Amino acid sequence: MEAITPATRVPIGARRSVVATRRFLERFGLIAALAALPIYYGAHDLISGYPAGFVDGHQVVAHNLTRLGGNLAVGFSNGAIWALIAIGYTLVYGIIELINFAHGDVFMIGSFTSVGLWGSLGLGLTTGVVGLIAGLLVTLVVVMAVCGSLNVLIERVAYRPLRGAPKLAPLITAVGFSFILQNVGLLWLGGSPQGVNDLIRQDHAVFHISGVPIQRGYILALGLTIPLVLGLAWFIGNTRAGRAMRATAQDPEAARLMGINVDATISLTFMLGGMLAGAAGLVYAIYETNVWYFQGFEAGLIAFTAAVMGGIGNVRGAVLGGLIIGVIQALSDARLGPQWTEAVVFGYLIVIMVLRPRGLLGEETREAG
Amino acid sequence: MSPGDATSAPAPSPPAGEAAGEPLLRAEALTKRFGGLTAVDGVSLWIAPRSIVSIIGPNGAGKTTFFNMLTGLYKPTSGRIVFAGRDVTRARPDVRTKLGVARTFQNIRLFGAMSALENVVVGRHVRMKAGLLGSIARTPSVRREEQEVRARAREVLAYAGLAKNRFDDLAVNLSYGDQRRVEIARALASDPTLLLLDEPTAGMNPQESDRLTEFMRALRDDLGLTILLIEHDMKVVMGVSEQVTVLNHGERIAEGSPAEVRADPAVIEAYLGVQDKS
């Protein structure tokens, strides 16, 4: 038997270890990469310690995880806001495989509407607790309605007419809408970030967990996000309309043939996404005490990254992605400096896309052929 | 399909590979697993040069998966593929095309936005040399190459049976039969030694199938090609193959001449189910 010349020239032993390494990386590399930041800084805090205030004129160096805990608390709270926005991206992508570029700006409109409503309702720094809660609930309902409707409008005008068009055409209309909404924001409150009344004194610590202050803002963010997400999950899992959404996301043609009104289902999806973005806008305004016409664009990028990280099309993935990015941001802001945070977040995105393109909780993509 | 068909091939000799020297293609115990599903399980196949070999089996038997491993679209979970004396198990598809493997697809995959002629010209990509800089400068050798390739593409299209006035038609606008012809022409454009055809007669009426069968014989006899065929049309399979391999549930359950395979009880059972013995 004549010698067989290999078409590829790598020796078998080396090739096997490359394959094994790659498989190991794919499975654990991602988790390792994500855990790297908190583990590293946690270890750093424990071992080298960090400055934690003064006692009797001397700098106290603490060796505990309180600082890390604080970072995580901030991270989860911010992450909750991103999660709400990310769900909107992921729902829309799951059902029509399009990235709704205007979604972040719907969030911005939500913040602006909240601020405007506070003015109309007379909510201010001197409002009593009951009045405040009532006022905020009203704001929440109104904002969700407004943003839900806005998102439905965008679908109707920018996406539906282009159902059969090449994939990039709706991307451009969405961008167009994004610009329009940004201009609205620009004219509404001007070009610079606007300070907003700190209605709930969001940085007041309500209680402490092992020394980590849990601020009102955190409780608000998580307290609003968790019920909304659970409510959405219940809706998708247990109602007829939710089933219709799942069916349409899997196979629109089959859904249509089964008698599902696909157009209405798509509109519903947009509405739900918009509502959540509106709620996120309200939370953001209360939490950040600052609004800006450009915030939607930035938040949109981050939330979109979260949705992709978690697995685009997967609601749980969007929530997970949002929380993870919130933590990455918080750690980067506190430890590396906020000027690098965006690069760190996008660096992580690239790592995830290379190691696991379907995202953390996404489904296996089809193989070739 | 019935025994004693006039179009049966004459009594076959043993797989030519063992008698006549080195096989052109040797697939050794190829296995492909997707997660928990084993699509192909330890299938071996030897193909002699200048022969026509068929792979048959019920739907879902793993035939196209096997093809995809041969062409490099799937990496085998285990096993080895040797083509013309070279181990191509992990080689990229375009490397295999350069070595002389070409294929058509079960669902026709022409480049819809290109004309029939352009499709075939693309098929010749591996045999052309023009690079980025040469193309920009359009050196005389590049210009000559383009002319030659176009002329060759016309020849191949005509050989495959496409009418001349259809050469510039967009691929999407051609009839189904014409699209099949263009796909075969495109595969032939790379001057292959091994041609893999995935259900080439799907959707054809008996006359068209006969024409294709004749065409395959011509490819083998006139151009010296080796053809590996996935087919469901038994008349074609029995009529043109020198060797038939039967897959079921990812395993090879029979192999031999068409007559041997036709009479094999395992094959009959696979297609028709167990005979009621009453």
Added chain:
Amino acid sequence: MSELRAQIEEWRAAGRRQVRRLPSWSNRAAVGILIVLGALLPFAFAETSGFLNATIISLAYVVMALGLNIVVGFAGLLDLGYVAFYAIGAYCVGWFGSDFFYKAHLHVGVSHFAGTLPGIHFNFILILVCAVAITSVMGCLIGLPTLRLRGDYIAIVTLAFGEIIGVVAVNGQGINLVDGMTLTAGNLGIPAVDLPYFPIVGTFNLLDLRPWYWLIFVIMLVVLFVNLRVRDSRLGRAWVALREDEVAAVSMGIPLVRTKLLAYATGASFGGMSGAFLGAYFTTVNAGQFAFSFSIFVLAMIIVGGLGSIWGAVFGALLLSYINYYLIPDVLNGLPGDFGLNFSLTQLSFGIFGFLLVIVMVLRPQGLFPERRRALELTEAIAPGGEEGAPVPPT
């Protein structure tokens, strides 16, 4: 009479069915006229005309659009981070054509005066060469992680790269290289970059826009020429094949990695060339110039013009640039005032631009000058052979 009509119908049907370019002489004639008109254009305007300024910027965008058209239009790789190449091209001017690296003393082909200045000073053409080289490499690096990814994921990764480059640009003033010299000057910008100098012509200046115009006009012609040649070449066909059906293309022998990387590199190099020109034209390179909105702007140009179509990219770039840099700020700015409204139109420029994008896309999603084949796809609603292939018709 009906025979004639039948014959005309058959010709028309054949015209729709077939791929037919205009005869090559008409292409050449059109290009010839374009060159002549283009070369003579500046003489119709004052040396510092606003229209000329807008035209210069528009031509730079044409080059950008042609570059992105290769990546997105020909090869079908949705690149949302094109701003990265603009940035690198501009920084080439900042690095190799100014006092920025003041500890170095390197002069190649510059004017007598510039030869006395500290820093690295290359002749503008040499800077262009550097820009092409560096952006080509960066294009390959950015493209590498995307090779195995599906369409939308490519968009995400390239977007991420574009943002990272932007962040590096801003923070570059904190990145020390050697001896106190930093990578960039962040948002303050690298000031006073060299003006281009050519022997005989002399040094450009901002009081006479005409030489700038001719420079970018020549660059554009070169890029256009390269595009037209490559489109009809082996490589151009390979790109379209990969775009149409990657599996089939690879099975026909088209090397995936090499072909895609070439698309990225070629597209990137045009962005770098145009970036270098703009860096010099704006006489400063600051990080604020490199935002994601730029990538979207250029993408909008090629989609509005007609994705994959060279002339579409040219037209789309000219159209959107003129609207953004001339029509809105210069021509129509006072319009609301004419109606008694109390604001200037530039405050609405975002919204107007967005509105135009929506209108154009809804009315004509295939773009204004679609690649001929795509028009056919859309207007006759025929599905090209893609993932599923042509459906099996009843026989």
